[in-house]
Amino acid sequence: METLSQNKAFGGTQGVYRHKSTSTQCDMTFGVFLPEEASDGPVPVLWYLSGLTCTHENAMTKAGAQAWCAEQGIAIVFPDTSPRGEGVADDEAYDLGQGAGFYVNATETPWAPHFNMWDYIADELPTLLGKEFSIDLDRQAITGHSMGGHGALTLAMGLPGRFTSVSAFAPICNPTASDWGRKQLTAYLGADEATWAKHDATLMMEQSGFDGPVLIDTGTEDQFLDLLKPEALASAANSRRQQATLRLQPGYDHSYFFVSTFMEEHIAFHADALYAR
Amino acid sequence: METLSQNKAFGGTQGVYRHKSTSTQCDMTFGVFLPEEASDGPVPVLWYLSGLTCTHENAMTKAGAQAWCAEQGIAIVFPDTSPRGEGVADDEAYDLGQGAGFYVNATETPWAPHFNMWDYIADELPTLLGKEFSIDLDRQAITGHSMGGHGALTLAMGLPGRFTSVSAFAPICNPTASDWGRKQLTAYLGADEATWAKHDATLMMEQSGFDGPVLIDTGTEDQFLDLLKPEALASAANSRRQQATLRLQPGYDHSYFFVSTFMEEHIAFHADALYAR
Numbered sequence: 001m002e003t004l005s006q007n008k009a010f011g012g013t014q015g016v017y018r019h020k021s022t023s024t025q026c027d028m029t030f031g032v033f034l035p036e037e038a039s040d041g042p043v044p045v046l047w048y049l050s051g052l053t054c055t056h057e058n059a060m061t062k063a064g065a066q067a068w069c070a071e072q073g074i075a076i077v078f079p080d081t082s083p084r085g086e087g088v089a090d091d092e093a094y095d096l097g098q099g100a101g102f103y104v105n106a107t108e109t110p111w112a113p114h115f116n117m118w119d120y121i122a123d124e125l126p127t128l129l130g131k132e133f134s135i136d137l138d139r140q141a142i143t144g145h146s147m148g149g150h151g152a153l154t155l156a157m158g159l160p161g162r163f164t165s166v167s168a169f170a171p172i173c174n175p176t177a178s179d180w181g182r183k184q185l186t187a188y189l190g191a192d193e194a195t196w197a198k199h200d201a202t203l204m205m206e207q208s209g210f211d212g213p214v215l216i217d218t219g220t221e222d223q224f225l226d227l228l229k230p231e232a233l234a235s236a237a238n239s240r241r242q243q244a245t246l247r248l249q250p251g252y253d254h255s256y257f258f259v260s261t262f263m264e265e266h267i268a269f270h271a272d273a274l275y276a277r
Numbered sequence: 278m279e280t281l282s283q284n285k286a287f288g289g290t291q292g293v294y295r296h297k298s299t300s301t302q303c304d305m306t307f308g309v310f311l312p313e314e315a316s317d318g319p320v321p322v323l324w325y326l327s328g329l330t331c332t333h334e335n336a337m338t339k340a341g342a343q344a345w346c347a348e349q350g351i352a353i354v355f356p357d358t359s360p361r362g363e364g365v366a367d368d369e370a371y372d373l374g375q376g377a378g379f380y381v382n383a384t385e386t387p388w389a390p391h392f393n394m395w396d397y398i399a400d401e402l403p404t405l406l407g408k409e410f411s412i413d414l415d416r417q418a419i420t421g422h423s424m425g426g427h428g429a430l431t432l433a434m435g436l437p438g439r440f441t442s443v444s445a446f447a448p449i450c451n452p453t454a455s456d457w458g459r460k461q462l463t464a465y466l467g468a469d470e471a472t473w474a475k476h477d478a479t480l481m482m483e484q485s486g487f488d489g490p491v492l493i494d495t496g497t498e499d500q501f502l503d504l505l506k507p508e509a510l511a512s513a514a515n516s517r518r519q520q521a522t523l524r525l526q527p528g529y530d531h532s533y534f535f536v537s538t539f540m541e542e543h544i545a546f547h548a549d550a551l552y553a554r
Contacts, residue, residue, distance in 0.1 A: 008498070009534035061533065064341045067541075221285070256338065257286035264344075 001132055004029065010070035011036040014060065019128060023120040024083035025113055030125065031060040031078035032133060035070045044139035044274035045075040045129065046267065047163075049121070049155075051146030052180075053099045056080045059145065064260040065267065072271035075135050079125060081147065083114040095180065096187055102175075103151030104199050106188040115188060121151065122159060139277050141270035145169040145259055146224070147180070149216070153201035153233075157210050165273035167215035167266045169259045170222055173233035174202040180227040202229070205236035214244035215269045217262045219252030278409055281306065287347035288313040291337065296405060300397040301360035302390055307402065308337040308355035309410060312347045321416035321551035322352040322406065323544065324440075326398070326432075328423030329457075330376045333357045336422065341537035342544065349548035352412050356402060358424065360391040372457065373464055379452075380428030381476050383465035392465060398428065399436060416554050418547035422446040422536055423501070424457070426493070430478035430510075434487050442550035444492035444543045446536045447499055450510035451479040457504040479506070482513035491521035492546045494539045496529030 004016040012035040021028040037043050046069065050059050059065065060078045069076045082088075082101030089110035091097035097111075106115035130137045142163045144152035149171020156166035175181020176196050185196045197203045214237065218230045230246070237244045252258040281293040289312040298305040314320050323346065327336050336342065337355045346353045359365075359378035366387035368374035374388075383392035407414045419440045421429035426448020433443035452458020453473050462473045474480045491514065495507045507523070514521045529535040 007530055007532050007534040008528040010538050014534050061339050064344065064537070067341065067537070251285040253284055255284050257284040257291050260341070260344070261287050
């Protein structure tokens with residue numbers, strides 16, 4: 001693992017690191033913020049999965065998360081959203097290929113064998129974090145924005161017991177029924193829709209739910225609301241009596257201004273769950 | 278004036294606007310955040326002047342200021358750092374020409390007549406803000422980063438009575454004695470150093486000081502510390518018994534991670550002064 005940069009921030013350290021990934025078979029870059037408390041021993045960690053077109057950097061510089069993570073004494077990790085580089089397949093569309101990994105393991109050409117973002121986030125990167133940083137892997141929580149909200153919800157429900165709590169900002173809630181989903185799941189996983197179900201938060205909520213608290217914020221003026229389908233997830237969560245807070249925030253859109261506005265509350269929500277474990 | 282974007286943020290509105298400027302004789306773009314309270318009547322305003330290479334956008338998306346301005350009920354304005362566009366002179370160096378206006382009125386070719394950033398910030402933009410937004414021009418404060426810290430300090434001291442308070446993050450403190458200054462002042466104002474004195478915070482502090490509180494933060498690991506010369510301004514402020522808090526923050530560098538770390542305190546500092554007027 002190589003250190004690309006380290007900046008002191010809010011009493012802690014915001015670092016950017018690169019490593020050769022076995023899951024994605026390319027170099028991967030990620031950001032980690034460690035609060036001051038990490039110098040005294042392992043701290044809880046919050047995962048932040050980013051949306052379409054983002055790298056590790058967007059949320060790291062624009063979501064305003066470090067202030068609140070420092071206050072709560074928790075680390076936050078910002079992974080990239082796909083494999084990248086010259087040998088890695090791509091597409092001209094912004095919503096397929098590099099920057100649009102959708103947190104699945106691709107089985108189809110030309111996306112396999114690089115596009116294994118599920119394995120990267122579920123297995124490889126946590127192992128690396130536990131080895132290289134003062135992070136307590138017994139206390140993990142997860143959040144994300146848009147495509148990253150989809151990733152957070154599906155990873156949380158797909159890895160029972162791993163995360164204390166899950167939240168999301170304007171997540172893609174029902175990708176098997178959305179143009180943000182059907183296109184990508186077809187490309188990465190093939191036409192057999194049976195393989196898609198474990199990557200759809202609404203279907204997973206119907207099947208199994210999440211063993212912990214859920215917090216989701218979506219803006220009423222989100223320009224992508226028809227693609228996100230929060231109503232599908234809300235229906236599933238309510239039908240199963242899932243412990244959840246699902247909020248529609250009046251006037252807010254899909255931008256980082258929306259994300260940063262509610263970041264303090266999301267991090268406090270996760271801190272409550274992390275410190276209760 | 279044209280509205281380029283408006284995003285709800287922290288209960289208020291982050292807008293971006295463009296107008297034809299008479300001072301700089303080109304289109305100028307700026308950002309304004311208005312807190313929720315602005316819908317009930319004019320609110321105090323904080324100016325944030327940005328550093329070399331920045332547009333209106335960098336601090337607007339990365340400095341984390343809106344959260345604290347919303348909490349304090351004050352507006353914040355993010356001007357651009359120079360005139361821009363095809364008919365506007367530029368230089369290959371990052372620290373001269375577009376993105377590097379240095380908050381002066383240029384008298385020299387090829388920078389005159391566009392490079393009049395002093396007039397733009399001191400006269401034209403405040404008039405426009407008072408006309409177009411729910412902003413109280415009797416309650417203005419000013420801050421900035423690096424070249425923008427230089428701008429904040431020199432405007433605050435050069436316009437007595439205008440600003441209740443001035444702060445800066447890693448400001449260029451003594452440009453007449455720095456490679457971040459001598460080059461630009463020569464280019465914009467000519468070789469006669471007598472014309473430079475009213476654009477050097479240290480010389481102005483020696484001459485007249487500031488009639489209000491001053492807060493300056495600089496990181497001990499700032500990679501540009503030799504160019505910033507905080508020691509010159511500290512000496513001048515102490516010699517004149519200026520009301521001031523001058524802090525060296527251990528471990529911090531020149532980045533927005535540094536700026537955002539101390540933003541809450543700077544905005545609280547200005548709010549105290551703004552609400553006391």
